[in-house]
Amino acid sequence: MHLPDAPPANTTPQAPGHHAEESDESSIQKHLSGAIYEHRVRPGTKLPEADLCRIYGVNRGVIRKVLDRLATDQLIELIPNRGAFVARPSVELTRDVYALRRILEAGVVRSLAKAPFHPWLEDVRQQVDEEREANRLGDTGHYIRLAGKFHLDLAAATRNTALEQHLKRVVSQTSLMVALYDVPGTNTCSVHEHLEILQAIEAGDYNRAERLMEEHLLGCERQLRLSDDEAQATDLAKALNPVSPRGVPSRPNGMQIAS
Ligand SMILES: [Zn+2]
Known part of the structure; x- marks a missing residue:
């Protein structure tokens, strides 16, 4: 092939x-x-x-x-x-899946913030810098992937495989929902909010980390145009035949999504 x-x-x-x-x-x-x-x-x-x-x-x-x-x-x-x-997920399912993500990811950041050490944090922070750069350059595909990866990396940092796998599936679903309902020209993940969440985790402030994640995901959901499903x-x-600057398929390798 x-x-x-x-x-x-x-x-x-x-x-x-x-x-x-x-x-x-x-x-x-x-x-x-x-x-x-x-x-x-x-x-x-x-x-x-x-x-x-x-x-x-x-x-x-x-x-x-x-x-x-x-x-x-x-x-x-x-x-x-x-x-x-x-x-083509329905509006109702979209709202339900975002609600599920708020529950799961509030738990993720709470448990991360309670941990005494955060050896993963610098890597994720660097990736958020990359995310900002991709956004600045208008590299939407790369940006969307990194923005989604942020959420999956936090789940991976809990080292709870069941949670990680479950969240992967739910984040994939939201990616489709973003594809269906996003408003052209808006970004569904805020780099600034990602950094704030990392700061709260690093400070061990689990209540703040949880609140920030809930607000972040609510903000993502609010940006979707959930009345128009055309x-x-x-x-x-x-x-399926995109020509990237390097002449290879533009990042065919799976996963990573918006939230
Ligand atoms: Zn996000």
């Missing part, structure tokens, strides 16, 4: 047989989910198998496995006799 505008083959040696197929599936999954998270492929977009086979240069078996995985992550919906569509049409081939 080929990823659109992928780096030369000799930089990414492929294992033979089954391993090559598995590697195809993983690469396509990351590329496609990245395109969804970065809002290049809008919620509600149909994902015809034949188009995806052509775009990625693989057979239907590979594409079906990828679609199954994306459905498990709730990023797409598989509708019998109609095919695969990028998920998705814009997506040109699939164009969206």
Whole structure:
């Protein structure tokens, strides 16, 4: 298979047989989910198998496995006799998921602030600097990914795997919601608020950390236009074939989202 505008083959040696197929599936999954998270492929977009086979240069078996995985992550919906569509979460579900995030993430920052040491904190702080820079440069995809990563990194810092995995899924869901309901030109995560949350954790002020996180997530939710659910049409081939300055797919590697 080929990823659109992928780096030369000799930089990414492929294992033979089954391993090559598995590697195809993983690469396509990351590329496609990245395109969804970065809002290049809008919620509600149909994902015809034949188009995806052509775009990625693989057979239907590979594409079906990828679609199954994306459905498990709730990023797409598989509708019998109609095919695969990028998920379109309802307004009601959007509000519920943000409420869930407030509960989970208030708990995350509370437990982090109560810990005596914060060995992870400098790394996350540096990343927030990167987030600010990406925002300043107008590198929206990178910015959205880093903004989402902030929330996942805090969850990871608790070293509670169950919590981390659960939050990953919920943050993914909100990413789709942002793609569906955001107002063009607004940013859903405030870099300044991220830094304030880190300061409160560092100071051990768990009440403040918890309050700041709740307000931050409420602010994110308020920026969404939750009365208008009209998705814009997506040109699939164009969206999945982005040309970045380095001539490789613009950051196909998965996850990282807005909040
Ligand atoms: Zn945030």
